[in-house]
Amino acid sequence: MPATVRDLLEVLDRLCPFRLAYDWDNVGLQVGDPSAVVERVAIGLEVNQPFLDFAASRDCQLLLVHHPLIFSPLKALRYDTLVGALVAELVAARRALIVAHTNLDRVLHGTAAVIAQHLALRHAHPLEPAELEPRMKFVVFVPKTHTPAVIEAIHRGGGGIIGNYSHCTFRSPGTGTYVPESGANPYQGTVGKFEEAEEDRLEAVVPRRCIRSVLREVLAVHPYEEVAYDIYPLIEGQPSAGLGLVGELERPSTVAxxxxxxxxACGVDHVSLVGRPSARVRRVAIVTGSAGSSVDHVGPADADLFITGELNYHRAAEAKQRGLNVLCVGHAASEKLVAPHLAELLRADPLVRQSGVELHVFTKYEEPFTPLSLAASPTRQPKTRRRKA
Structure with missing residues (x-):
């Protein structure tokens, strides 16, 4: 069965949930019809004319990029502007555009993971942890005869999912006690008499957004007139999402x-460094693209080296004063390798494999700045005339 733009959006939402993007970001479907059929996808860092030509030469129906094409709200779609012209070309060719920006930056297998893999970084965890999704612990007490039905109900409601596993629950046996009062219609027992019931305490992890649907499904199959249940908020002990990564090299190295x-790895012939090339490095922090304020909270005690794409003057000067080594490899250079990495993640998805979608990767992006070496010119001495004696 052919895949659609909507299908690819759902695959990406599983890989790098769009809800992880910062509020100021613009991610998801920016151009195109969600129901359009997709046979070929072009994956790149950003939309520019070479990338559009690449996608057109391979007749790709969908473009997937990291940098948003439409970032600020458009007040007009003029073809004599850069963004307007690129959007117009996409629309005319009926090509869809999906953006995975800071949501891809904030998953463990995202942009920073590409750099981490090249360095064989171990024990990597988010530099700036973020909660992937608020979760709750749902606990319900159910007679043993109905435990399987309640487990299925939790699943239908969207609960009991841990990683790639569904129907995840834990149960412990116990005895419930009650006295049905006047007007009660007990599933088991007699009005006015003390009753003991063999029950299971059944618990499951549920995303907060699904707690109402789980409760609705459970109440529909539970045999009791009054269902006893508890809902607890959970605190994530080991963050599974967040901006950047920090980890350790297998063996100590140097900045140089x-x-x-x-x-x-990034295909560049120069980098910029704040600090000492000979400095010993064991612990590394990574934020691709522009580090921004992330570097402000990292010191020599947190990492021996901070790797990023670019850093402005003031933050670079402050990092130097704090004794933090910072390596800038270029904004595009630090992130263009995410295209082949994202293609690998997509190829591992069952829907992409079964639908036979072709993935085409584009990595020919250059930094807008060109290093210019200026040879020092010899100082010219003004010509003087000799006076005749």
Whole structure:
């Protein structure tokens, strides 16, 4: 069965949930029809003319990029502006555009993971942890005869999912006690008499957004007139999402050695450094693209080296004063490798495999800045005339 734009949106939402994007960001479907059929996808860092030409040459119906094409709200769609012209070309060719920006930055297998893999970073965890989704613990007490039905009801409501596993619950046996009062219609027991019932305490993790649907499904199959249940908020002990990564090298290295490694991996012939090339490195922090304020809260005690794409002057100066080594490999250079990485993640998805969607990767992005070496010109001495004696 052919895939649609909507199908690919759902796959991406599982890989890097769009709700993880910052409020100021613009992610998801920016151009196109959700119901359009997709046979070929072009994956790149951002939409520019070379990337559009690449997608057109392969007749791709969908473009998937990291940087938003439409970032600020458009007040007009003029074809004599850069964004307007690119959007117009997409619309005319009926090509859809999906953006995975800071939501991809904030998952463990996102943009920073590409750099981390090249460095063989171990024990990596988010530099700035974020809650993937608020979760609750749903606990219900049910007679043993109805435990399987209630487990299925929790699943239908959207609960009991942990990673790639569904129907995840835990139950412990116990004895429930009650006295049905006047007007009660007990499933088991007699009005006015003390009753003991063999029950299971059944518990499951439920996303907060699904708690009402889980409760509705459970109440529909539970045999009791009055169902006893508890709902507890959960605190994530081991963050599974967040901006950037921090981890340890398998063996100590130096800033210079790491710079050479990343220059080769990112396809650049120069990098920028704040700090000492000979500094010893064991612990590394990574934020691709523009580090922004992330570097403000990292010091030498947190990481021996902070790797990013770019950093402005004032933050670079402050990092130097704090004694933090910062390696800038270029904004595009630090993120363009996410395209082949994202293609690998998509190929592992069952829907993408079964639908036979072709994935085409584009990585030919260059930094807008060109290093210019200026040879020092010899100082010209003004010509003087000799006076005749």
């Amino acid at each position: 050695a790491i710079a050479e490694c990343l220059a080769r």
